[in-house]
Amino acid sequence: MMRVFALTRITVFILLISFSAATSWAARSPLNPLMESGESYAITYTAVADLEDGSYVLLQYLFSNAGWGDGKGLCRAMVVPVGQKGLNAAEKVSRDGWAYDPKTETLRVGDCRLQYQSGTTLFLVKADKLEVALSINAGFESIKPPNNHIKADDAFWEFEILIPSATFVGSVSTPSYSKENVKGHVYLDRTRSTALLPDVASRWVRFKGFYGKTPFMMQIRYKPDRSFGEAWMYSKDALLTKLPEGGFSITENSKQVGVALKGAPHFGDIQTTSLIHRYKPTAAYGVMGALAKPWVGDPTILTYRASFVGKDGVEVRGILEDSKIRDE
Numbered sequence: 027m028m029r030v031f032a033l034t035r036i037t038v039f040i041l042l043i044s045f046s047a048a049t050s051w052a053a054r055s056p057l058n059p060l061m062e063s064g065e066s067y068a069i070t071y072t073a074v075a076d077l078e079d080g081s082y083v084l085l086q087y088l089f090s091n092a093g094w095g096d097g098k099g100l101c102r103a104m105v106v107p108v109g110q111k112g113l114n115a116a117e118k119v120s121r122d123g124w125a126y127d128p129k130t131e132t133l134r135v136g137d138c139r140l141q142y143q144s145g146t147t148l149f150l151v152k153a154d155k156l157e158v159a160l161s162i163n164a165g166f167e168s169i170k171p172p173n174n175h176i177k178a179d180d181a182f183w184e185f186e187i188l189i190p191s192a193t194f195v196g197s198v199s200t201p202s203y204s205k206e207n208v209k210g211h212v213y214l215d216r217t218r219s220t221a222l223l224p225d226v227a228s229r230w231v232r233f234k235g236f237y238g239k240t241p242f243m244m245q246i247r248y249k250p251d252r253s254f255g256e257a258w259m260y261s262k263d264a265l266l267t268k269l270p271e272g273g274f275s276i277t278e279n280s281k282q283v284g285v286a287l288k289g290a291p292h293f294g295d296i297q298t299t300s301l302i303h304r305y306k307p308t309a310a311y312g313v314m315g316a317l318a319k320p321w322v323g324d325p326t327i328l329t330y331r332a333s334f335v336g337k338d339g340v341e342v343r344g345i346l347e348d349s350k351i352r353d354e
């Protein structure tokens with residue numbers, strides 16, 4: 027029975043984690059997973075891309091010890107063409123199915139590739155009938171927001187932002203949506219964890235503002251007991267700004283989520299405009315998903331198109347992700 031739980035967890039785990047890394051680990055190449063022992067040890071790389079035509083793309087790597095064997099890898103893509111339902115595909119490999127090459131700065135998982143070369147980052151995912159290639163006009167940074175290393179008893183969860191916002195050119199191919207020379211903005215992070223998600227947070231609200239005069243991102247985390255954890259904003263001009271609990275307020279109903287920002291450097295309101303994708307992993311996986319609840323909670327992940335309007339009238343458009351890890 028424990029093996030069934032572990033196998034379910036590896037599938038669900040990739041849908042929930044976003045962000046990454048700590049001091050000694052981050053000092054090495056960001057593309058070297060550096061697997062460690064421990065059944066719950068996992069590392070993720072997650073890219074969120076907002077295409078100019080209104081489509082949405084998520085690319086992800088997962089490396090985990092959960093289930094049978096250590097060091098398994100997974101490459102995943104989700105594509106939501108504008109006005110259409112989302113498409114998911116993933117390729118799972120054993121430890122000998124993925125490799126990091128320090129000479130070419132390439133991390134391969136099956137037919138997928140994450141590579142840095144001459145100021146450009148390439149993220150290529152081939153899984154089932156989905157193929158996405160993003161050529162990102164940026165190298166890696168090392169941005170560690172407040173409280174990026176969270177302890178949960180003897181376990182931990184940590185994250186690092188590798189690319190806060192950059193333009194890309196690429197291609198997308200799915201059974202219902204194929205397009206060459208796609209353009210847009212993308213974000214990339216990584217996480218490393220031995221903790222179970224319900225022991226890290228009850229909810230995350232994240233805004234990635236890509237389009238506007240001053241692109242910025244914001245994150246709010248609530249602790250497992252639903253009390254305030256931390257909140258912060260990041261932009262190129264103001265860098266990291268920690269927000270106190272009174273520096274924002276959240277409003278929501280069945281269709282929208284809003285965040286009023288009351289602290290510098292951004293004063294204004296974030297409001298969702300349309301739902302891009304709704305995902306509830308435990309429901310999607312039926313009986314197996316129900317068995318995984320003790321490990322991952324009962325999360326609901328809502329991804330919206332959203333817009334920030336500042337008090338000065340300046341608008342920044344992007345993506346808002348509302349991840350509720352525990353039952354309300």
